[in-house]
Amino acid sequence: xxxxxxxxxxxxxxxxxxxxxxxxxxxxxxxxxxxxxxxxxxxxxxxxxxxxxxxxxxxxxxxxxxxxxxxxxxxxxxxxxxxxxxxxxxxxxxxxxxxxxxxxxxxxxxxxxxxxxxxxxxxxxxxxxxxxxxxxxxxxxxxxxxxxxxxxxxxxxxxxxxxxxxxxxxxxxxxxxxxxxxxxxxxxxxxxxxxx
Numbered sequence: 398x399x400x401x402x403x404x405x406x407x408x409x410x411x412x413x414x415x416x417x418x419x420x421x422x423x424x425x426x427x428x429x430x431x432x433x434x435x436x437x438x439x440x441x442x443x444x445x446x447x448x449x450x451x452x453x454x455x456x457x458x459x460x461x462x463x464x465x466x467x468x469x470x471x472x473x474x475x476x477x478x479x480x481x482x483x484x485x486x487x488x489x490x491x492x493x494x495x496x497x498x499x500x501x502x503x504x505x506x507x508x509x510x511x512x513x514x515x516x517x518x519x520x521x522x523x524x525x526x527x528x529x530x531x532x533x534x535x536x537x538x539x540x541x542x543x544x545x546x547x548x549x550x551x552x553x554x555x556x557x558x559x560x561x562x563x564x565x566x567x568x569x570x571x572x573x574x575x576x577x578x579x580x581x582x583x584x585x586x587x588x589x590x591x592x593x
Contacts, residue, residue, distance in 0.1 A: 416441025419486055437479075438486040439532055446488065447521050452546055456517045457490055460544070464493070467584055472512065473497050480514075481505040482536040487529065491515035493582065508537045512582040519546040530554060531561035540577055551575060 417425070422438045425431050435446040449457075457476065464474050475492040478501075486505070493513040494506040514533055518525040525543050533541045534557035541563065543552040550570050554563035569575050577584045 416484075417443060419481060419484065422486055437488050438484075439528060441484050450519065453517050453519055456544060456546060460491055460515060460517070463586065464491070464584070467586065468493065469581060469583065471495060472582055473500070475501070475506070479505045480511060481507050482532065485532050485536070487532060489514045489529075490517045493584075511538055512579050513540045513542065513577060513584075514538050515542045515544060517544045517546065522547050526552070530563060534558060534563050535561040539579055542575070 417438065418441070419438065422431075422443065431443070436443050437446055438444075461474065461476050468474060473494055473496055475494055477488050477490055478492065479486050479488050480492055480494075481504070491514070492506060492511060493515075494501070494510045495512065496506075496510065500506075500510075516525045516529055522543070522545060530541060534554070537557050537559075539555060539557065541554040541557075543554075545552055550568050553567045553569065553575060554565070556564035558564060574585050574587045577586075
């Protein structure tokens with residue numbers, strides 16, 4: 398039997414493993430199989446979600462409070478809710494999606510619906526830079542920001558490639574604002590306020 402190679406942060410189990418499709422993941426949720434601990438589906442692997450500390454949660458609250466006031470009509474803010482991709486169903490800290498809260502009663506937003514993904518990172522920084530960036534870029538998500546609590550900066554990524562890379566990367570330091578223009582989604586966010 399061939400050996401599967403798992404991402405570096407996972408230990409190789411001592412028995413055969415297999416990846417799951419998004420529909421299989423949904424069936425496990427519906428059947429109550431995945432109820433013991435928080436998980437998400439990344440590139441076919443069911444992985445545990447990290448617990449949050451107060452700094453992470455207060456940062457996320459600030460982003461929620463601020464972005465809701467800045468979003469133009471026709472866009473909504475989703476906090477720690479699932480998005481659906483070809484082989485993944487992550488739950489980003491923040492998703493800016495087209496539509497309103499009723500638009501996603503019967504489905505999760507997919508790449509065509511999403512303008513911006515934000516992850517707040519401290520203990521998950523390396524995974525957000527590598528694994529999550531790869532997942533989001535492969536799915537064609539146009540803008541991905543990491544609010545890096547370790548280095549007190551915001552890392553922005555745009556221009557995704559199918560190979561799982563973002564062509565354009567930039568860093569915003571305390572005191573700077575971040576701008577995003579994607580069609581009618583136009584934001585200027587003073588992230589420096591939270592990083593000071």
